[in-house]
Amino acid sequence: MKKLTLKDIASHFGVSISTVSKSLKDSSEISREVKVKIQEYAKEHHYKPNRVALNLLNKTTKAIGVIVPNILNYFFTQVFYGIEQSANARGYTIISCISDESYKKELQTVELLGSGIVDGIILSLSEETQARDNTEHLQNLIENHVPMVLFDRVTEKISCDKIVVDDFEAGYNTTKHLLKTGCNKIAIISTIYNSSVGKLRVEGYKKALRESGFNYDGKNVVEVGKNEDLQLLISLLLDNREIDAIIALDEMTAVDTLNILKLKGITVPDEISIVGFTNGRLSKYVSPALTMVSQHGKYIGELAANILVDRIEYEGEMPFTTKLVKTTLIERDSTKKDQ
Template identity: 30%
Template sequence: MNSSRPVTIKDIARRFRCSPSTVSRALNDHPAINEDTRKNIQEYAREVGYQRNEVSLSLLNKKTASLGVVVPTISNYYETAVIEGLHTALQPIGYTLNICVTNENYALEKEYLAKLLSNRTEGIFLSVSHETYNSGYYEHLESVIQRKTPLIFIDREYEDFETSRATVDDYHGAFAAVEHLINIGYRHIAHLKGPNGLTVSEQRFKGYADCLKKYDMAVREEFIINTNFNVESAILPTKRLLEMATPPDAIFGVNDQVAIGAMRVVKAKGLRIPQDVGLIGFDNSPISAYTFPSLTTVNRPGRKIGMEAARLFLNQVNGAEDFKHESTVLPSELIIRESTLRI
């Protein structure tokens, strides 16, 4: 059987000399269909491997059961955890996820959103790209809103849109991290900050700064250096910190990668962790448990964020007329490990 062209309902109808309607009803167990007809048609359909064309159904019902997930990257643990959460919540109820990776690029983000709308995607989960953030452009989002396609922000957001959003409590996570350092007895705490402007960077920075203030400690500008979220970007900044006249005795990295970069430099300098320098990261990525010493960090529940985002989406589509957008902020949680545990 050279069945490269998929079998259609019409093919089956021709075979049974009946109308397509009958075949359709037979296949869907419609009660008005004769028992024998039904059996014959179903059996034949199975035999020739009939599979209904969902594309035509999408057109007819204006339902595609597909969702867009637009993220800057999928090469970090956190993002894949979020996707896994979305997947866990949404695949079982029939949704298909279209993953789009923007590489922090505005033009790509715009293109993907347009494409998702063209494909009549029923909802979009978006973590906006870094470039979009900086540029401040957002017309590409207006068309999503205008189309009434549910848009759920994940972590990175525009404040001025009326949408649901799921984020992690970066502020209090950072606050708790720094407070922990202070409790242990560290007094000169530096921060390897993320790129300026991103909510994630700024919130963590704010938690850091506010905590210092609470304990009447100076927020020293030279103790705050930008990084790019990855290991390499932490190397030089850490060197600079350690070569200061009065170097810090603890470093709070904006994420685990950065903290690990710092860890390398500190160890290379012959300083001991945590005795000489305390070190703390953010994300609780799998790697953080297995460095040496293991890294104190702040857990960021990616999987839960994904599931929560899914819940927000479902709320919106199944929504009562009194539906209100929600902003969920999931708590982050301090995970204490060896890199801060002195004495």
């Protein structure tokens, strides 16, 4: 069945397309008699406006593109939720995309979204993009005047609005907390070692050790690749080093580490304390409940959406802004109390 168009309705009544459009919008410029006839006809024939045509006419899509590197990371799920809440409240829908830590996927998605199907983009860089340090695709967006907000994993090469978590301070504060509880043989397990956030957390860890008079040992930082066996790497770590605390740089790794230690008969936190990043639901319901670093993902999402919509809708010049979000340590049962 052919979809009814404005042109069809205009032809039926012998009026202009403009008259039909104004009638359907209940404009005061059109007489009540004509409006009622057109509105009833449109309803009877199940007329639905062509969103693409309206977007071209209005030069706006009322849509925001969101690209995250990993949907399995609860932090990005929280950010998604915050973006959607704020965007919807301001009349925008979101198109959600995942780069899966791939530069190629990120490039293809940016090119697609930047072709005019969204009004602006919110993006966290993939690990591969950061490792390559290639951001030409983002520079193209800026040159084509596509509004963009970078969050969490950002780059200094691009001039745009940014929201960053204070990951250096998070790594520092987490390590200091463990040191206060009597732990001093602290290991890090990282699945995000190529990303800016992973590197900053390790730098904060190094500073905390240095300040407390302990030497940094690179062998205590375990980098876990996509296809590597976490259980084997943890076993090798514990067989070769004396460890009394582990900082896992994401929630799933923290939960997996806890389960691996349990299988090995190691009690948490009496023998080894565990701290993870991203305060998701999993961390609350494992036993013992995990001490976690909250990055306030929902708030970051809300902030990103509001900054982007402000930029989309503001007609004048607006300086770019960089917001720094502090983390919070949520203490639970996987770490000892301060000594």
